[in-house]
Amino acid sequence: xxxxxxxxxxxxxxxxxxxxxxxxxxSSFGRFLDPIADKILVTSxxxxxxxxxxxxxxxxxxxxxxxxxVSALRAITKSWDTTLKPSHxxxxxxxxxxAACVPLIIHYEYNLIIPINFHLVGTVLLYMxxxxxxxxxxxxxxxxxxxxxxxxxxxxx
Numbered sequence: 234x235x236x237x238x239x240x241x242x243x244x245x246x247x248x249x250x251x252x253x254x255x256x257x258x259x260s261s262f263g264r265f266l267d268p269i270a271d272k273i274l275v276t277s278x279x280x281x282x283x284x285x286x287x288x289x290x291x292x293x294x295x296x297x298x299x300x301x302x303v304s305a306l307r308a309i310t311k312s313w314d315t316t317l318k319p320s321h322x323x324x325x326x327x328x329x330x331x332a333a334c335v336p337l338i339i340h341y342e343y344n345l346i347i348p349i350n351f352h353l354v355g356t357v358l359l360y361m362x363x364x365x366x367x368x369x370x371x372x373x374x375x376x377x378x379x380x381x382x383x384x385x386x387x388x389x390x
Contacts, residue, residue: 329362
């Protein structure tokens with residue numbers, strides 16, 4: 234049941250963003266709040282999965298550290314009249330994080346048409362999400378540095 238609830242929450246987040254972009258209903262408040270809601274949903278699920286022994290703490294620590302660091306960089310660029318927009322890798326990262334949580338929450342092996350080890354599927358997806366998380370974090374820092382250099386050359390902050 235928890236896996237289904239998490240999946241529904243993830244899908245509502247996706248459709249909320251899709252509808253807002255599709256019908257030009259985006260707002261600055263929504264652009265601010267949506268990434269925070271994503272982070273709260275994923276990180277709270279991952280933290281609970283540590284407590285259940287389904288996820289290693291170091292993986293969650295790296296994911297949370299990246300999320301906080303990128304949020305800080307995006308906040309800094311707000312004062313520059315620009316923002317670091319999410320990259321395609323960052324969006325793929327979010328997809329894999331959400332996708333990893335569902336089978337990790339389900340956890341057990343079930344014989345549907347074929348036997349599916351949900352814990353194994355979730356773990357593989359989580360490692361893929363970790364690689365994408367670190368990659369997108371490096372990408373954000375490189376883009377931040379380039380933007381900073383432009384500002385430094387043109388008079389700084």
